[in-house]
Amino acid sequence: QVQLVESGGGLVQPGGSLRLSCVASGYTFSDYEMGWFRQAPGKEREFIAHISWSGGMTEYGDSVEGRFTISRNNAENTLYLQINALKPVATAVYYCAACSICRPTNASEYDYWGQGTQVTVSS
Secondary structure, three states, X not given: OOEEEEEOOEEEOOOOOEEXXXXXXXXXXXXXXXXXXXXXXXXXXXXXXXXXXXXXXXXXOHHHOOOEEEEEEHHHOEEEEEEOOOOHHHOEEEEEEEEOOOOOOOHHHOOEEOOOEEEEEOO
């Protein structure tokens, strides 16, 4: 069956960096566009980034301010999110998701979701 497994979250101090990973299985990874979303307590799920199936096109949410970088390695069925200069407002559960065809910012159009990884930014 399809699985998306995120990792790399944790507790980090403000200004620090993290690299999140999402390993996919059960489907042809390179045939799907991929995205990252996050959800903070009491808030709606928020679009972070999207990458095309080849990795040649990326799109980012307005809130990331150039500090996030999405990438993928199709040979290893893995999606990444590099996050730099973390701020406390970035505290949330981060999810990866896959879609065959979708509007990148629309969570409802993604076909598969991971279980999420917690990122906490605090001193």
